[in-house]
Amino acid sequence: MPTPPLAGRVRALAPSATLALTALARELKERGEPVVSFGAGEPDVNTPEPVIEAACRALREGKTKYTPSGGIRPLREAVAEYLHTRFGLAYAPEDVHISVGAKHALFNAFLAVLEPEEEVVLFSPYWVSYPEMVRLAGGKPVVVPTSPERGFLPEREAFTAALTPRTRAVLLNTPNNPTGAVYPETVLRQLGEVLAGRDVWVIADEIYAELVYEGAHVPFPRAVPELADRTLLIGGFSKSFAMTGWRLGFAAGPRELVRALDNLASQSVSCPTSFVQYAGVAALREALGEVERLRQLFASRRAKMLAALAEVPGVRFAPPGGAFYVFLDVSPLLEAGGFSDADALARALLEEEKVVVVPGTSFGAPEFVRLSYAMGEEEMLEGIARLAAFARRRVMSA
Structure with missing residues (x-):
């Protein structure tokens, strides 16, 4: 007999894009891939003692x-x-x-x-x-x-x-x-x-x-x-x-x-x-004292991420006032690279540079990607360097 149908509410339900990408990055790392993931919306430090x-x-x-x-x-x-x-x-x-x-x-x-x-x-x-x-x-x-x-x-x-x-x-x-x-x-x-x-x-x-x-x-x-x-x-x-x-x-x-x-x-x-x-x-x-230390850590990473992103061609951004994300306008890069939307760009970035970003489509902004700086500084800067190399190839070949 065929399987009974699921309810319409779950058939129409989209999975969480951020959790799906976080799971993908974890799976690739476990397979030994040198993946840098900007997807996670969670601090990389441990819970206070x-x-x-x-x-x-x-x-x-x-x-x-x-x-x-x-x-x-x-x-x-x-x-x-x-x-x-x-x-x-x-x-x-x-x-x-x-x-x-x-x-x-x-x-x-x-x-x-x-x-x-x-x-x-x-x-x-x-x-x-x-x-x-x-x-x-x-x-x-x-x-x-x-x-x-x-x-x-x-x-x-x-x-x-x-x-x-x-x-x-x-x-x-x-x-x-x-x-x-x-x-x-x-x-x-x-x-x-x-x-x-x-x-x-x-x-x-x-x-x-x-x-x-x-x-x-x-x-x-x-x-x-x-x-x-x-x-x-x-x-x-x-x-x-x-x-x-x-x-x-x-x-x-x-x-x-x-x-x-x-x-x-x-x-x-x-x-x-x-x-x-x-x-x-x-x-x-x-x-509560740990909260302020965490905020200062993210403030430092934020400054370094913004400075590094300023050297990436084909992107624009406004400095975020809070949280731990940069919402990157990649519309110039989409045009230069011939991408239909941020989803296509994110797929190419993962395939070519092993970098995970969250496409803005799920946020209602298909010409943006989200980068989290709730991650280790060395990994963060390595990921932006790979993003810059990817962007330069696309912009120069346009």
């Missing part, structure tokens, strides 16, 4: 059972205290949901607020998972383009035009993946003014809040406090604490929505991993 020790201690103490679906109270208290101390935000522990990574909090947020065919406005370039999450929740992503000429910042007029009676949520990501743009308070205020009086949720993905190099990170609920009662702030431990594989995130916002996230978790993952939550408490209480 106090965090590791806290997890081991929790295991030895038998903290291996189910916890409340929304997380243990000590961690919710620590998150509320952290958001107040670092960013001036006032949340009670009951306003905090602990999730299996920030990604899971985002996914459940869309499930919690969207009815079928309701719209979510998001800005391109966008993180690859946003549109797919919205569709899986039954919603419709409405994409508003931003431009490198304006620093990839949302523009009030285009944003206003995208709102309809079916708009249920707006997704903001600052510091931004993939562009590194940091939204200034003036831009956030303008967006808030447009949303005033509208029955719309704001989902603020601020997972890179600690990794800012130019300007300062301003959380949306602080910039627009009058909309705090309909804003869900998303954060986590993966990027700033080098804890990607631990899968620990959080959401903070209106209590009714937070309870909905708790209920969704109770019927899916049950709860975040118990001993990982105790590690999260240690991260916030004992390892």
Whole structure:
């Protein structure tokens, strides 16, 4: 008998391009290929020692059972205290949901607020998972383009035009993946003014809040406090604490929505991993100094990557203000090399130079590629040297 069909929602689901490329790079390296990968969105350093020790201690103490679906109270208290101390935000522990990574909090947020065919406005370039999450929740992503000429910042007029009676949520990501743009308070205020009086949720993905190099990170609920009662702030431990594989995130916002996230978790993952939550408490209480050291490390690598990329022909870029990516405009190189889009360029770069970059197609920007500098400096500079050699061949032969 033929295999029964899969559901339409998964047949139409695109896999994560970044995770797929990371897996490909790992596979090639395991086969002995001299691959340099700019794909990974994770720090290359290890998790801080106090965090590791806290997890081991929790295991030895038998903290291996189910916890409340929304997380243990000590961690919710620590998150509320952290958001107040670092960013001036006032949340009670009951306003905090602990999730299996920030990604899971985002996914459940869309499930919690969207009815079928309701719209979510998001800005391109966008993180690859946003549109797919919205569709899986039954919603419709409405994409508003931003431009490198304006620093990839949302523009009030285009944003206003995208709102309809079916708009249920707006997704903001600052510091931004993939562009590194940091939204200034003036831009956030303008967006808030447009949303005033509208029955719309704001989902603020601020997972890179600690990794800012130019300007300062301003959380949306602080910039627009009058909309705090309909804003869900998303954060986590993966990027700033080098804890990607631990899968620990959080959401903070209106209590009714937070309870909905708790209920969704109770019927899916049950709860975040118990001993990982105790590690999260240690991260916030004992390892904040490591966050600043990591930020300084990335700032140094950022400067060296930008200096090296300035010598590569056929590319353009704007210095990123935050996160740990450079979003490279390769449109001159596409034209010179006869490539149809960044996907074709990325395939040729991998074949010829064994360099992995993430094509911008999955970010809604097919003439760009994303390079991560969350990697070793020597490997990073070697990869850019190979990219430069590739670009020179294409430009000179054009």
